[in-house]
Amino acid sequence: MLISKYSQPDFNPFGDQSDEDETPKNWPAPRPSGQLDAAVRIPGSKSLTNRELVLSALADGPSRLRAPLHSRDSNLMVEALRSLGATIDEVPGDGGFGADWLITPGELIGSTSIDCGLAGTVMRFVPSVAALALGPTSFDGDASARRRPMAAIINGLRGLGVDITDEGRGKLPFTIHGTGNVPGGRVEIDASLSSQFVSGLALTAARFDEGAHIVHTGERLPSIPHIEMTLDTLEARGVVVERPAEGEWRIQAGPIAARDIAIEPDLSNAAPFLAAALVAGGSVSIPGWPAQTTQVGDQLRHILPHFGATVTLDDGVLTVSASGEISGVTLDLSEAGELAPAVVSLAALANGPSVITGIGHIRHHETDRLAALANEINKLGGKVTELEDGLSIEPAQLHGGEWLSYEDHRMATSGAIIGLAVDGVEINDVQTTSKTLPQFTELWTAMVVGGPSV
């Protein structure tokens, strides 16, 4: 849903290109003709939707998810849980972004195969569900999913008593030989490459015979708010969670309560829209911003002022206002790596140097995001240097050109941010945004130049 002062109903985001072949077309990123003045309604959180789907499938009765995210990642999760025995029905929702989901847990049966696509939440959260099922479940995904680290889940589940066959690479594909129960207990894992390893074991642990005591052994732990989100969703369903020490979590065995839950808007997906106010000047508002949340996207309220924005939160509406001048920043994004692509795009348009650190692990996201951001910005004339755990960005005059997306939704949206300020930026494979925000081009175009609301 977009409320905009502008209206241009015939706008076609792909310009005059024909629809005849299926090769991804380049999408000319729209440039605003003046300052922005828009309000954008953002669909549901990927991280909350996929956690609540898993917990609902393991719960002690039927659950309802209101205004869940409908996107590639959440649809893959729905299909995975259905194929393991959950019943997931669509019921009319009033959220404006599609149906609600009614999830009725069923007996977990393996003897199936799971397509993880490129979804970290599916490849890391569903294996422990499959371990509770009776029968083998094979896991695979997109070609690029086979590059993403999985060893901590594979070895972690083995440590909890699960039999798994893999190709010895600690990656997809692999098969979980479920026996209908998981002994559980204490397990050490190295979660320095992804917080999802902790979440993936913790989400299901209440259904293990002895629960789980998860001990992180690595030096760094990225995306801690995402672990807190997992623990919060568990506690909200009556699961007893303890934090005996830093980097340790104990989840007691016990029932997972069924719930009726409204999913918050995806605050990380709000990042490029809010960043747009900094680039174009003017203001962008997001209605439905939660007063309290575990989503890391809430940190945008503190991050964007470093670039020069004014941020207000009034009555559930977050508004970012800015002059169009962007300051350089020095930021540690170890907690909020998911926001890095949008933040780096802003830094590439800033009038001073920036250094963004704490994000070495995002080399293992949908693509090596440090390399991809440096490549694409530098191709347009930027001065970005890769650091071991981040990027250093010098001010530079950028020019137009093709921006590759690397099958990464956040690379595509980052290119669109640059395209607000630079003529002739063309995003290759913008459709990859369907991973978490299938409405991206419509929402973006309506924000920038007006157009049909979604």
Ligand SMILES: O=C(O)C1=C[C@@H](OP(=O)(O)O)[C@@H](O)[C@H](O)C1
């Ligand atoms: O648990 C989650 O929902 C997520 C955790 C984070 O993963 P990493 O810890 O791998 O960064 C985040 O970047 C990802 O987008 C979603």
Ligand SMILES: C=C(OP(=O)(O)O)C(=O)O
């Ligand atoms: C890292 C991300 O996704 P995934 O859940 O696939 O890890 C992301 O959305 O930025």
